[in-house]
Amino acid sequence: MAERKLNIALAGAGLMGRLLAWRMSEKGQQVSLFESGSLEKPAGACHTAAGMISPLSELFHCPLPIYQLGMQSLQYWPDWVSQLEQTTGSKVDYRQKGSILIAHPQDRSELLQFQQELDAKLGSENREQLQWLDNNSLRNLEPELEHFDRGLFLASEADIDNRKLLPALLQALRQNHIRLHENTPAECAPGTVHSVRGTESFDLVIDTRGLGAKKQISGLRGVRGEVMVVETPEVQLNRPVRLLHPRYQLYAVPRANNQTVIGATEIESEDMSPISLRSTMELSSALYSIHPAFAEARVIETRVNCRPATMDNLPVVESQPGLMRINGLFRHGYLLASALVAQAEIEVSRSTQTTQQVT
Numbered sequence: 001m002a003e004r005k006l007n008i009a010l011a012g013a014g015l016m017g018r019l020l021a022w023r024m025s026e027k028g029q030q031v032s033l034f035e036s037g038s039l040e041k042p043a044g045a046c047h048t049a050a051g052m053i054s055p056l057s058e059l060f061h062c063p064l065p066i067y068q069l070g071m072q073s074l075q076y077w078p079d080w081v082s083q084l085e086q087t088t089g090s091k092v093d094y095r096q097k098g099s100i101l102i103a104h105p106q107d108r109s110e111l112l113q114f115q116q117e118l119d120a121k122l123g124s125e126n127r128e129q130l131q132w133l134d135n136n137s138l139r140n141l142e143p144e145l146e147h148f149d150r151g152l153f154l155a156s157e158a159d160i161d162n163r164k165l166l167p168a169l170l171q172a173l174r175q176n177h178i179r180l181h182e183n184t185p186a187e188c189a190p191g192t193v194h195s196v197r198g199t200e201s202f203d204l205v206i207d208t209r210g211l212g213a214k215k216q217i218s219g220l221r222g223v224r225g226e227v228m229v230v231e232t233p234e235v236q237l238n239r240p241v242r243l244l245h246p247r248y249q250l251y252a253v254p255r256a257n258n259q260t261v262i263g264a265t266e267i268e269s270e271d272m273s274p275i276s277l278r279s280t281m282e283l284s285s286a287l288y289s290i291h292p293a294f295a296e297a298r299v300i301e302t303r304v305n306c307r308p309a310t311m312d313n314l315p316v317v318e319s320q321p322g323l324m325r326i327n328g329l330f331r332h333g334y335l336l337a338s339a340l341v342a343q344a345e346i347e348v349s350r351s352t353q354t355t356q357q358v359t
Contacts, residue, residue, distance in 0.1 A: 005029055006351060009193045009202040011186040012209035013039055015046035015162075015333050016326055018169040019341045020206060022084075024348065025176035032179040032202070034186035034195060036212060039170055044210055048227055048305035050253045050261040051162040051334045052240055053077060054099055056129055056154045058335060060117050065314060066332055067121070069339040074158060076338035081160070087175065090168040093256065096158035099240040100133070100142055102151045104289065110244035111152055130154060144235050144291050159240050159253055160334060188216070190322030204351065206344065207325040210308040211270075217316055217327055222270035222306030225331065226279045227263035230287070232297035235260070243286055250286040259300070262287050266331065275302040307331050315340060319347055 006029050010017050013035035021033045037043050055070025074096070081094040103110045115130055122129075133141065133151040141153065173180060186195040188207040193200050207213055214220045237254040253261040265279045280302070287294045310316055310328040315336055318325040324344060329336050 006203040006348065008032070008348070009034065009186075009188075009200070009205045011188050011193060011205070011207050012036075012212060013180075013182070014042065014044040014208065014210055015166070015337050016208040016329070016341065017206075018166065018173065019080075019337055020208065020326075020344060021178055022169055022172050022176070023341055023345055025173065025178050027345070027348075029348070031176075032181065032193075032200075033173065034181045034184050034193060036185040036209075037183065039180060039182040040167075042166055043305075045225070045305045045307045046162060046166065046333055048225065048303040049162055049333055050227065050240075050251060050263060051160040051165070052099070052251065052253060053158040053160065053335050054154070054240070055335060056118065056157060057099060057101070057242060058332060059121055060114050062332070063314065064121055066336070069315075070332070070335045071156075072339035072342070073335060073337065074156060076342055077158065077160065080338060081165075084165075084168050084172060088168050088171045090164065090171060092164050092168050093161035094158065095160070095239065096156075097239040098153055098155040099157040099159075099242060100138070100145070100151050100153055101242045101244055102138075102145060102148045102290070103244040105149070107245055108150060110246065111150060114152065114244060129156065142238060142241065144237055145241070157240070161255060162334065185212070188213075188323060188325075190320060192322075203322070204348065205323050207323070208327070210327060211306060213308075213325065213327055217310070217318075217325065219311040220316075220328060221268075221309055221311075223309045223330065224265070224267040224269045224271055224304065224306050225263065226265040226267075226275045226283070227261060227303040228275070228280070228283050228299055229255075229259055229261050229301040229303070230294065230297035231257070231259050231300050232294065233258045234293035234296065235291045241290065243290055245286065248282065248286070250283065250290075252287060252290060260287075260294075260297070263303075264331070270306050272304060272306060275304055307333075317343065 059067040131153040309330040316328040
């Protein structure tokens, strides 16, 4: 049966919206993208995040489906980034050099607990995904961590610079002549989008508005997260480092220009006010404990945002004729995004196998 191209609307130009719009347009679909704010200056959680793609690290606190989707995402990201860089000429810093978990001597049991939790969820036969590091092997991978005597290396994990990815995706959308409607809040219904432009009809509407869809998704809530960006040439990390602590987990993600993204708090609140003094002190002191040279780092940015989360912290993918909703990625946006986009692509592909109008 002949394949039919669809007229698709996406509401919400965060990471999911941009990725989906790009992928759909690459397949020849006619795409319109509605965004309530600015496209050049995104304000959502995707802009605040550190861009880690770390299924094993997250499995400690998350159910198995998050890990499984994350492992799928690791299969898609390298090819997608390569294609995006080739078509736009923009450099998107995607790095798959693994991540390292460390703990101070008094908290060394946290590392063992991490391994035991993963064994319980994956089975001890999957233990090869975790490599124990002694001081010498740790120093070979990360010379700046030479004063730690033990660590765990998760070789498959990756990270991506969201501050380079999001503009590159926007550039690709423009190159593909997607209809972009910024500063245009939209409401979604099967086959229709309602906005200040009026009511428009589409073959398929995909709602990726995050917290903008709270009225449509029962139990959707915002979870506050705070991030700091520091700058110093004195500490040169090669990959994300996580410090395990009984009270919190700090991550430090190195970026270009001697910058390091550190975070993240997780607070059950939708407060969007600036970062708190307590969070600033905890993040800073934990970072200093990783390497004392961070004491002279300059704080060049603080970021606060609310992650869209469901009651069980699992993503929501709902589909009905003419309407799809993807939401609730919580703290796992970059971890889950490409796998969920690939799922949506399959659903859309099924729709194009028939000449029957989807309404």
